[in-house]
Amino acid sequence: MNNIISTDKLTRTFGAFTAVNAISFEVHEGEIFGFLGANGAGKTTALKMLTGLLTPTSGKAMVAGYDVWREPEQVKRRIGYMSQKFSLYEDLTVRENIRLFGGIYGLKMSEIKAKTTQLLEKLQLEAEADKLVGSLPLGWKQKLAFSVALLHDPKIVFLDEPTSGVDPLTRRQFWELIYEAAHTGVTLMVTTHYMEEAEYCGRVSMMVDGSIEALDTPRNLKDKFGAKNMDEVFRKLARG
Amino acid sequence: MNRFSAFVQKEFRHILRDRRTLLILFGMPVIQVLLFGFVLTNEIKNASIAVLDPSKDAESIALTNKLVSSGYFQLNRNLGSPDELDPAFRSGKIKMAIVFPPDFAQSLNEPSSLNAHPATIQIIGDASDPNTATTLINYANAIIGDYQQEKAAHSGLSPNAMSIVTQTRMRYNPEQKGVFNFVPGVMTLILMLVSAMMTSITIAREKELGTMEVLLVSPLQPIQIILGKTAPYLVLTLLNAVVIVLVGILIFGMPMRGSIVLLAAECVLYMFVALSLGILISTRSKDQMTAMFMSALGLMMPTMLLSGFIFPRESMPVPLQVIGNVIPATWFNTIIKGIMIKGVGLEVLWKQTLVLGGMALFFLGLSLRNFKDRL
Numbered sequence: 001m002n003n004i005i006s007t008d009k010l011t012r013t014f015g016a017f018t019a020v021n022a023i024s025f026e027v028h029e030g031e032i033f034g035f036l037g038a039n040g041a042g043k044t045t046a047l048k049m050l051t052g053l054l055t056p057t058s059g060k061a062m063v064a065g066y067d068v069w070r071e072p073e074q075v076k077r078r079i080g081y082m083s084q085k086f087s088l089y090e091d092l093t094v095r096e097n098i099r100l101f102g103g104i105y106g107l108k109m110s111e112i113k114a115k116t117t118q119l120l121e122k123l124q125l126e127a128e129a130d131k132l133v134g135s136l137p138l139g140w141k142q143k144l145a146f147s148v149a150l151l152h153d154p155k156i157v158f159l160d161e162p163t164s165g166v167d168p169l170t171r172r173q174f175w176e177l178i179y180e181a182a183h184t185g186v187t188l189m190v191t192t193h194y195m196e197e198a199e200y201c202g203r204v205s206m207m208v209d210g211s212i213e214a215l216d217t218p219r220n221l222k223d224k225f226g227a228k229n230m231d232e233v234f235r236k237l238a239r240g
Numbered sequence: 241m242n243r244f245s246a247f248v249q250k251e252f253r254h255i256l257r258d259r260r261t262l263l264i265l266f267g268m269p270v271i272q273v274l275l276f277g278f279v280l281t282n283e284i285k286n287a288s289i290a291v292l293d294p295s296k297d298a299e300s301i302a303l304t305n306k307l308v309s310s311g312y313f314q315l316n317r318n319l320g321s322p323d324e325l326d327p328a329f330r331s332g333k334i335k336m337a338i339v340f341p342p343d344f345a346q347s348l349n350e351p352s353s354l355n356a357h358p359a360t361i362q363i364i365g366d367a368s369d370p371n372t373a374t375t376l377i378n379y380a381n382a383i384i385g386d387y388q389q390e391k392a393a394h395s396g397l398s399p400n401a402m403s404i405v406t407q408t409r410m411r412y413n414p415e416q417k418g419v420f421n422f423v424p425g426v427m428t429l430i431l432m433l434v435s436a437m438m439t440s441i442t443i444a445r446e447k448e449l450g451t452m453e454v455l456l457v458s459p460l461q462p463i464q465i466i467l468g469k470t471a472p473y474l475v476l477t478l479l480n481a482v483v484i485v486l487v488g489i490l491i492f493g494m495p496m497r498g499s500i501v502l503l504a505a506e507c508v509l510y511m512f513v514a515l516s517l518g519i520l521i522s523t524r525s526k527d528q529m530t531a532m533f534m535s536a537l538g539l540m541m542p543t544m545l546l547s548g549f550i551f552p553r554e555s556m557p558v559p560l561q562v563i564g565n566v567i568p569a570t571w572f573n574t575i576i577k578g579i580m581i582k583g584v585g586l587e588v589l590w591k592q593t594l595v596l597g598g599m600a601l602f603f604l605g606l607s608l609r610n611f612k613d614r615l
Contacts, residue, residue, distance in 0.1 A: 051457045073459060081457040085450025091257045092250065103246020104458045158457075 002029040003062075004156055004187045005050065010059035012045050019045040021210035022059065027156075027189060032182050034201030035191040036230075038238065041207040043191045044084070044160060050189075051081055051158055064155045077105070080149035080157035084164065087145050090134030094125055097133055098148060105152035119147050139170030146177055156187040163192065175200050195231035204230070206237055213237050243460060247468035254442070255472055261438070269430045269480045273423065273487045287335045287376055288316035290328050297345035303361075306387050307338065312379045329366055336376045337364040348404065358405045365408070377408050423488035424576035425549030428569035430484060431507065432514045432543050434477045437535040439470055439518030444531035447522075462611050470515045474508070481507045485580075497583025503576070506589075509596050510572045514539075516603035517568075523610040543569040571595050 005027035012020040020042045027033045037043045048054035050061055052072045061068045064078040081087070088097045095116060102112035120126045123143055133141060142162060149157050159178075163171045175197070178188055190201065198204045198218055205215040214221055214237055218230055227233045255261055289307070293300050308315050316334050319325060328334050339362035341347065348359040363380050365373030388404050446452035455465055485503070488494035517539060525531040544550060546560060547569035564570045571592040578584045578592075586593065 053453060053456055076457065076459045079457065081454060083450045083453045085453075087451060087454040089250065089254070089451060090449075092253055096250070096253065100246055100250045101458075103249075104243055104455070104460055106243055106459065 003027065004029045004065075005033075005061070005063050005189070007050075007061040008059055010046065010049060010061050011057050012042075012049060012054065013057045018210050020049070020056075023207075023210075023212050025205055025212055025215055027187060028203075029155075029187055030182065030185050031202040032178060032188045032190065032200065034198050034204035035189055035207070036193070036195070036198055036204050036234065037191075037207030039193065042210040043207055046207070047158055047160055047189070047191060051079060052076060077152075078155045080152070080154035082145050082149045082157070082159045082162055084160040086138075086141055088133050088141065088148060091132060093130050093132055094120070094136075094144060095129045097144070098151065101148050101151055107152060115151055119151070123147060139166055139173070142166060142170070142174060143177060146174070146181075150181060150186065154186065156189065157181065159188060159190045161191055161193065163194065163197065171197070195229070195234055198230040198234075206234060208238055244464050244468060247460065247464065248471050251442075251468060251472045255476070265434060265438070265476055265480070266483075268433070269426070269484050270487060272426050272430060273484055274491075286314045287312060287372070288333055289313045289376075290317050290319050290325070290334045290337045291315060292319040292322065292325065292337065292339045293344075294342040295340050295344040299345035299348050300340045303340075303384065303387050304338070307380065307383055310379070310383050312376070312383075325364065329364075335366050335372060336380065338362070338380065339364065360405045360407060362407045381406055381408075422549075423484065423492060423494045424573050424580070425544075425547075427481065427484050427488075427507075427576055428510070428547060428549060428572050429540070429543055430480055431477055431511055431572075432517075432539055432569060433535075434480055435470075435473055435511045435514035436518035436521065436539050437532065438473050439515050440521040440525065440531040440535050441528050442473075443469055443519065443522035444525050444528045448527040463608065466519055466608070466611060470519070473515065474511055477511050477514075478504070478507065488580075494580060495583075496580050498579035499585060502585060503579045506572070506575050506579070506593065506596070509593065509600060510568060510575075512600040513568045513596055513603060516600060516607050519607035520603055520610060523607060542567050546570070547573055549573060568596060568599055 003026040006025075008024050009022040010020060010024070011018070011022050023046060035043050035047065045054065049056050050063055050068065052068050052075060055069060063075050066074040066078075068075050089100070092100065098116045098119060099112055102115065107115070116129075120129050123140070125140070125144065128136060128140075133144070136144070146157075146159070146162065149159075163174055166174065171194075178190070178200075182188055190197075192198070201218065203215065203217050204221065205212045206221075207213070214224075214233070216224070221227075221233050222229070225233045225236050227236060255265070291304055293304065304315070307313050313336070317328065319328065319337070322339070325337055325339075328337065341360055344359055344361075361384065363377050365377045384404055384406055443452075446455065456462075460468075481504075485494075485496070489496055518535070521534045521538065522531055525534055542563070546564040547567050548564065549569065575589050575592050575596075578589050582588075
């Protein structure tokens with residue numbers, strides 16, 4: 001199996017505080033990789049280093065075959081990103097948002113047009129195409145944001161707590177979109193603090209205080225810790 | 241599709257959809273120019289004056305009464321000798337002094353052909369407040385002219401038959417730099433406001449909403465993001481500059497003696513300084529509120545107070561004058577006045593232009609470095 005992400009002792013400190021402490025792990029091509037941990041455990045910092053938003057204090061990370069700090073441009077072309085906060089522009093229409101991100105990722109005008117039609121159809125948003133994104137319900141916005149992150153056919157998409165603040169039904173639908181994307185061969189790296197979502201992932205890593213304390217499939221983790229569900233695994237881990 | 245143009249298009253959409261921003265962009269310059277033009281310089285009432293009248297004849301007393309009854313002036317004191325002028329001004333209790341000659345009525349009523357020395361009145365203004373001084377002196381001149389005409393009509397003589405000559409003196413600031421103070425001043429202020437404040441707010445907004453991360457993760461270069469964010473404001477600010485200059489010329493009679501091309505070029509240079517300051521502020525602020533306060537306190541206040549726009553730099557204490565030297569508006573003010581009022585070009589203004597250019601490079605470099613380091 002090919003590794004699409006591999007890190008080697010990746011570390012980031014802020015002053016005396018070590019946010020991410022020498023983490024080494026691999027993500028396989030085409031898998032849904034869950035990146036779990038409590039708030040402040042270092043998930044977001046690790047994710048920011050993998051996407052090139054933050055320089056590491058030491059260590060190394062390869063994403064989609066390129067070194068994140070030596071060849072950031074190559075990496076950026078091949079990754080998609082959906083942030084914790086809503087990542088589209090609310091004062092632009094659905095169509096304008098798609099066009100903007102298509103433009104930023106260097107798609108041709110004809111490609112953008114074709115993809116816009118395709119995407120609107122898939123999300124059943126044709127009627128809302130020329131409405132401001134701000135007027136859409138949160139669940140739709142998030143689905144749209146995810147689809148826009150996939151617009152330039154990235155090899156890997158980073159989703160930073162994509163489902164926070166969404167009702168269970170919409171969350172479920174959102175995960176269907178994630179599965180659909182995974183079927184097309186895209187790798188997905190998802191951070192979340194909803195433990196039941198961890199069950200949907202192929203493999204999960206659990207971060208506690210800046211280190212990865214466990215990394216395996218949900219089934220293996222539950223067996224290893226003798227737990228009924230992921231929530232219990234996490235609580236046992238966090239207690240030390 | 242070109243990355244950069246897609247990005248700039250988005251910026252224009254943001255601006256055009258936000259009514260509040262549009263109002264600030266286009267309403268403010270006009271309101272400011274009008275405010276400063278009318279409120280700051282006109283409508284002065286009951287200004288305290290002193291009169292030095294050695295002749296004390298019917299004419300001088302009648303003229304003094306006319307001045308005081310106009311409503312613009314009130315007599316603060318009668319002076320006994322020219323020596324009392326200086327202390328009176330120093331005390332700050334009078335804004336203007338009128339000095340009559342010893343033989344006012346006599347020289348006024350002599351036929352003009354025999355008039356060896358015309359009736360000369362000195363009007364002395366306190367030009368440490370140049371706007372007020374100029375206005376007061378203009379009022380006084382108009383009232384004296386009025387008096388002369390009435391008197392001529394009354395005695396059936398032609399207005400030319402007798403003449404009162406007024407001599408104007410300015411104290412503390414003899415060049416009367418306040419005359420065309422506000423149009424250049426508002427220009428420095430508005431261009432700074434729109435360029436720096438708007439840029440810092442728009443960048444801070446992307447950070448606040450989380451969209452900045454999405455942009456930074458994309459293949460857009462930081463320099464493209466910065467230029468894309470600032471380009472629309474550069475265009476709009478230039479439009480603003482045109483509006484201000486037009487209002488200044490058409491409504492307030494500001495002259496335009498120098499090169500318009502040079503003025504436009506200097507405006508663009510100044511905007512670059514302001515824009516890079518705006519970017520610098522945005523790299524230091526997490527949200528729109530902080531950006532707004534930092535721009536207001538760090539840029540607006542010094543621009544208004546220390547650049548010589550409202551208060552003359554000459555009368556400031558030395559430390560404040562030194563601080564004034566590092567404020568871009570100080571140099572830009574001199575440039576606008578030089579071009580519009582004096583009609584000079586780069587042969588005189590090269591030094592100010594170089595200083596602005598240096599500031600532009602310095603702040604742009606600094607903000608680019610900061611922009612990369614901080615998110």
